[in-house]
Amino acid sequence: MEDVLILAIESSCDETAASVVKNGRTVLSNVISSQIALHTLYGGVVPEIASRKHIEKINQVITQALRDASVTLSDITAIGVTYGPGLVGALLVGVAEAKAIAYARHLPLIGVHHIEGHVSANYIEHPDLEPPFLCLIVSGGHTHLVIVKDYGEFEILGRTRDDAAGEAFDKVARAIGLGYPGGPKVDALAREGNPRAIEFPRGKLSDCPYDFSFSGVKSAVLNYLNGAKMKGEEVNRADIAASFQKSVVDVLVDHTMLAARDFSMDRIAIAGGVASNGALREAMEKACRRRGFRFYRPSPILCTDNAAMIGAAAYYEYRKGTRHGWDLNAVPNLKLGER
């Protein structure tokens, strides 16, 4: 069979990214232009600034991705692009650019769900991983526990009722003065702290054991800080970071293990930005080892937003015959499993 080369484009939030992926699993190039430094000034991603940066960078990033892969557009089989969920203005840059390239070069266009991309990041480094498997998706905007039944087919078991896991990390980071982006900063500081120093609540929901809630633990951290401030007590920020992180990680691991047991899944994967969190990776690995499950996780560079994962997902969509028209639009609140 002839090789399928996907040129993939991702611009859903604050990274402008392009990648060339061969046959869904081999990354020939993976270029990411990050805007983190720019948004740090504002304590979070500013949609209009992100969109402006995307349009400045996008051609350079795509050209670099083709060059790094030592290919030209003539070698490309299809164009894959993230069309949701995400920031609408940011998504639109990638979508308009991808459509124009595909149209001008008579190439098939494949719109990819951003989260399907995150899940697919696992295929890149694990040639043995094939559906079905259980996947925990945790990022700044999403917390989903899903069974990946087939490529691009998901059964959602649980989701967050309020904040996404990454959002809770960002808010707590801001509260203890770590700034943006919160995840990696909490992770780093937590290494110096005692995870058992403070008992923060674990969000449990009685009606759906696989769902998540992180607003409780976030509020508990804020209350703890307020209480200490009123009493004029010094707080140990490392202990707060470590204890907060443990309470989040415990819930993520518990729910995943519960679902694995209930649905007889013995292959567990994690995906999304928070999947690069050191404590989560260690705890999930330990829990899987104890039960004899195989554990899969992408390298940290493939956990954060990137286009290689979009290329991997687009490949399997391409194989299934998914093709989008020239009227493809950005869908900021695209649901997982929707086309």
Add this chain to the structure above:
Amino acid sequence: MKILGLDSSGLVASVAVVQDDLLLCEYTVNYRKTHSQTLLPMLDELCRMTELSLEELSAIAVAAGPGSFTGLRIGSATAKGLGLALDKPLVAVPTLEALAYNLCGMEGIICPVMDARRNQVYTGIYRFEGQQLVTVEDQMAVPAEELLEKLNGYGEKVTFLGDGVPVLRESIGLLKVPCTEAAPHQNRQRAGAVAALGGKYFKEGRIQSAQEHRPEYLRVSQAERERKAREEMKRESETESTGENQ
């Protein structure tokens, strides 16, 4: 020489191809529909109707701002993608120059106006010397009243056009010179004008690479504006407090 024109800077979505001195095809829709969904299908239709292969193009001209931030980026990203895929240069045509060019050859002052919200309009002041567009005042974002004062200074008849004309009506009493409004087929963005003017600029060598092109917003983002205001306030209060200390 074939020039493709794209304009999605406002409510209108428009694509056109101009070949030398002839408009081959123009497709303009002034209907509330997402440009992201309409612009490329419109281009596809244009190519089919005129049996145009994009490889024949000399350049891609795009209305490069000001305008709706998102609308501008849809047009620019489309132009950049085409430019990258076809290895063709881009011509960034200022939105207000293209609008003024709708009235090519008209006597007097030409004043295109776009609604910029926040009590401002995007505008510019132009005139024609024969068929040559002359910029009297370059495109800008100003309050309607300020624009009308400027126009009084020229003491000449003004022709207005654009979606910002209704914004002027409230304060039109301030205008002391005669004025008219362009006819319906001339008073909104048209890619034919973008392509025609783009062709002139192309011949003058005013081209950009697809990579370097970006829209001209004429305005920073709200977040940047507010941050600047905060910093200025902080600086002022600091100077005040040092003043007290002295």
